[in-house]
Amino acid sequence: MDILVVLEDNRGSLHRMSKEAIAGAQKMGGSISALAIGVNADAMAGELSDVDITEVITINHDFVSSYNADGYSDVVSQVIKSESPKTIVAGHSYQTRDFMPRVSAKLDIPFIPDIISMDDGIVKQVLNAKLNALVTTSADQVILSFQSATFSEEAMVTGSCLTRSIEVNLDSSIVRSEAEEPFQEDAGDVDLESAELIVSIGRGIEKEENIQIAFDLAKALGAEVSASRPVVDSGWVEPFRQIGSSGQNVSPKLYFSLGISGAIQHVVGMKGSKNIIAINKDPDAPIFEIADYAVVGDVLEIVPKLIEALNN
Amino acid sequence: MKIAVLVKQVPGSETALPILGNHNWIDEEQVSFVMNPPDNFAIEEALLIKERTGDGEVVIVSMGPARVQKVIREGLAKGADRGIHLEEDGQIQTDPLSIAKSISSILMDENFDLVLSGLQSDDTGMGQTGVLIGEMLGMSTGTLAMETDVQDNAIRVKRELESGWFQWVKLPLPASISIQSGLNTPRYPSLRGIMGAKKKEIKVIPPTDHQTDAISQSIDKVFVSQTSKQTEMIEGDADSTVARIIEILKSELKVL
Numbered sequence: 231m232d233i234l235v236v237l238e239d240n241r242g243s244l245h246r247m248s249k250e251a252i253a254g255a256q257k258m259g260g261s262i263s264a265l266a267i268g269v270n271a272d273a274m275a276g277e278l279s280d281v282d283i284t285e286v287i288t289i290n291h292d293f294v295s296s297y298n299a300d301g302y303s304d305v306v307s308q309v310i311k312s313e314s315p316k317t318i319v320a321g322h323s324y325q326t327r328d329f330m331p332r333v334s335a336k337l338d339i340p341f342i343p344d345i346i347s348m349d350d351g352i353v354k355q356v357l358n359a360k361l362n363a364l365v366t367t368s369a370d371q372v373i374l375s376f377q378s379a380t381f382s383e384e385a386m387v388t389g390s391c392l393t394r395s396i397e398v399n400l401d402s403s404i405v406r407s408e409a410e411e412p413f414q415e416d417a418g419d420v421d422l423e424s425a426e427l428i429v430s431i432g433r434g435i436e437k438e439e440n441i442q443i444a445f446d447l448a449k450a451l452g453a454e455v456s457a458s459r460p461v462v463d464s465g466w467v468e469p470f471r472q473i474g475s476s477g478q479n480v481s482p483k484l485y486f487s488l489g490i491s492g493a494i495q496h497v498v499g500m501k502g503s504k505n506i507i508a509i510n511k512d513p514d515a516p517i518f519e520i521a522d523y524a525v526v527g528d529v530l531e532i533v534p535k536l537i538e539a540l541n542n
Numbered sequence: 543m544k545i546a547v548l549v550k551q552v553p554g555s556e557t558a559l560p561i562l563g564n565h566n567w568i569d570e571e572q573v574s575f576v577m578n579p580p581d582n583f584a585i586e587e588a589l590l591i592k593e594r595t596g597d598g599e600v601v602i603v604s605m606g607p608a609r610v611q612k613v614i615r616e617g618l619a620k621g622a623d624r625g626i627h628l629e630e631d632g633q634i635q636t637d638p639l640s641i642a643k644s645i646s647s648i649l650m651d652e653n654f655d656l657v658l659s660g661l662q663s664d665d666t667g668m669g670q671t672g673v674l675i676g677e678m679l680g681m682s683t684g685t686l687a688m689e690t691d692v693q694d695n696a697i698r699v700k701r702e703l704e705s706g707w708f709q710w711v712k713l714p715l716p717a718s719i720s721i722q723s724g725l726n727t728p729r730y731p732s733l734r735g736i737m738g739a740k741k742k743e744i745k746v747i748p749p750t751d752h753q754t755d756a757i758s759q760s761i762d763k764v765f766v767s768q769t770s771k772q773t774e775m776i777e778g779d780a781d782s783t784v785a786r787i788i789e790i791l792k793s794e795l796k797v798l
C-alpha cells in the first residue's frame with residue numbers, strides 16, 4: 231500500500247474533505263486504501279464503491295463506534311503499523327487536528343498539516359498566510375493533511391473498489407475521555423446565509439468605537455454586517471456574525487471586506503461570494519488574492535467618505 | 543494544580559517579512575515579534591484556573607532564541623509564577639516532533655497536572671505541538687477549547703467543532719489542552735506585576751540539554767504566492783478611490 235486515506239464521518243456521510251483527500255491521493259499516484267472507522271464505516275465505504283482506489287478498509291468496534299481522539303489515534307496507529315503505507319493522508323479538518331498529532335507522536339512519523347499544493351513538493355502557508363513554504367521530510371513515512379479545496383472532489387477518478395473489514399484489539403483502558411452530545415449555540419436573528427450584500431469587519435477597524443462605521447455603510451447599502459473572528463473574540467459584534475471555518479459560510483452577491491487580512495480560516499467562509507471588494511492598507515494582504523476589487527487604503531479614511539457619497 | 547503554559551514568540555501581524563538571501567526563512571533581524579495570540583488566551587485561562595482552584599503554580603515555557611524571554615516576562619508580569627526558557631541557537635526549529643521532544647524532555651520530571659498551549663502558531667502554523675507533547679507525556683489531550691471547568695482529577699472542556707458546533711469532553715488529569723482564541727479576556731499586566739516579574743525565576747536550559755538529534759521535517763524555502771484571479775487594484779487618494787467604488791457598485795455590480 232502506498233497511500234492510506236483516513237476518512238471522516240460527517241454525521242453519517244463522508245466528510246467533503248475526505249473526498250478531496252481521495253482526489254489528492256489519486257493525483258499523487260500509487261496504490262490507495264481508504265480507512266473508514268465507526269458505526270457508519272460501511273456507509274462511507276458505500277459512497278466510495280465507484281471510485282478508483284484499491285479498497286476501503288472498514289473497522290467497527292465499540293470503543294470507536296463514534297469519534298473520540300483516544301480510540302481513533304490508537305486504531306489509526308495500529309492500521310499504519312500493520313499495513314505500512316508510505317504516506318497517510320486526510321483532510322485538514324478539526325477532527326484531524328484533534329487526533330492526528332497523537333498518531334504522529336505514537337509512531338514518530340512527521341505530520342505535515344494544512345498543505346495547499348503537492349505540485350512541486352509539499353507546500354503549506356506560513357506567517358499568517360502571507361508566505362508559502364516548501365516543506366521537506368527525510369522520514370520513510372509521512373502524514374499529510376490537505377487544506378480545504380486544495381483538491382476538488384469532482385476530480386475523484388471513478389472505477390471500482392473493494393471493501394475489507396478488519397478486526398482490531400482495543401483495550402478498554404485506552405478511551406479515557408468522555409464526550410457529550412455535540413450542540414449548536416444561539417444562531418442569532420440575522421440571516422447571513424441568504425443575505426445578498428454583506429459588509430464584513432476585520433481587526434483593521436482597530437477600535438470598538440469604529441464598528442459603527444461598518445453598520446453605517448451596511449445601512450447605506452442595505453447590507454448585513456459580518457465579521458472576522460478577532461472582532462467577535464473582542465466582543466465588538468455578536469458571535470453569530472462570524473464568518474469562517476468556525477463561523478458561517480456565505481456566498482452573497484457582494485462581500486465588502488473592511489480591514490480583513492484574508493486568513494484561510496476566514497476565506498473558507500466567504501470565497502463563494504460572487505463579488506469581493508476588499509479595503510486593506512497592506513497591498514500584500516492575502517485577501518487581495520481572492521478579491522475582485524482590491525482597494526489599498528485606510529478603512530477609517532475611505533469608508534466615512536464612501537458613506538457620505540452614498541447618502542448624497 | 544500545577545499548570546504549564548506553552549508560549550511561542552512569533553512575528554506580529556503588522557510586521558514586514560523580508561525573505562532571507564538563502565530563501566529558507568525570513569530575516570528575523572527586521573521583524574517585530576509578539577506573543578502568539580492564542581497563547582495569550584492560554585495564559586489567561588491558566589491564571590483563572592489557578593485563581594478558581596485557589597492554589598497551584600503557573601509556569602511559562604518557551605523554546606527559542608534569547609528574544610523569547612520577553613514573552614516569558616510578559617506572562618510573569620500577568621501573574622505566572624516562574625518561567626522555563628529552552629534556548630535555541632540561530633534559526634527557529636520548524637520540525638514539530640523535534641520541538642515537542644525537546645519540550646517534553648524538560649516537562650517530564652515536573653509532573654504538571656495541565657499543559658495549556660495555543661491551538662496554532664502564527665508563524666509555522668503546525669497546529670499540533672501541544673497535542674504531541676501531551677501524547678509524549680502520556681496525558682489525555684483535548685483541542686480547540688472554548689471553555690474549561692476543572693473538577694476532581696478531571697477537566698471538562700468545551701471543544702469547538704466545525705461550522706458553529708461545540709461539544710463538552712471530560713478528560714482525566716493530567717491533560718494537555720490546546721486553547722482557541724476568544725475563550726476569555728486576557729488581562730494586561732499591572733505596574734506592580736511588571737515590577738514583580740523582574741524578581742521571578744526564568745530557568746534557562748541550553749540547547750545541549752534538550753535538543754534532540756534527528757530532525758525529520760524542515761522548511762526549505764519560503765516564497766510569495768502567485769495569485770490566479772484577475773484583481774483590479776484601486777490605489778490613490780481617498781476621493782478618487784471613493785468615486786471608483788461608487789462606480790463599481792452602480793455600473794458593474796448594479797447593487798445601488
Ligand SMILES: Cc1cc2nc3c(=O)[nH]c(=O)nc-3n(C[C@H](O)[C@H](O)[C@H](O)COP(=O)(O)OP(=O)(O)OC[C@H]3O[C@@H](n4cnc5c(N)ncnc54)[C@H](O)[C@@H]3O)c2cc1C
Pocket residue numbers: 431432433434435436457458459460461472473474475476477478488489490491492493494495496499509510511512515527528529530555661662
Ligand atoms: C482553527 C481556527 C479556526 C479559525 N476560525 C476562524 C473563523 O471562523 N473566522 C475568522 O475570521 N477567523 C478564524 N480564525 C482566525 C484566522 O486565522 C485569522 O487570525 C483571522 O481571520 C484574522 O482576522 P482579521 O483579518 O480581522 O485580523 P488580522 O489578521 O489582524 O488582519 C487585520 C488586517 O487589517 C489591515 N488593516 C489594519 N488597519 C487598517 C486600516 N486602518 N485600514 C485598512 N486596513 C487595515 C491589516 O493590514 C490586516 O491585513 C481561525 C483560526 C484557527 C486556527
Ligand SMILES: Nc1ncnc2c1ncn2[C@@H]1O[C@H](COP(=O)(O)O)[C@@H](O)[C@H]1O
Pocket residue numbers: 547548549550578580581603604605606638641658659660661662663664666667668669670671672
Ligand atoms: N517553540 C515553542 N515554544 C513554546 N511553545 C511552543 C513552541 N512551538 C509551539 N508551541 C506551542 O504550541 C502551540 C501550537 O504551535 P504549532 O504546533 O506550531 O502550531 C503554540 O501556540 C504554543 O502554545
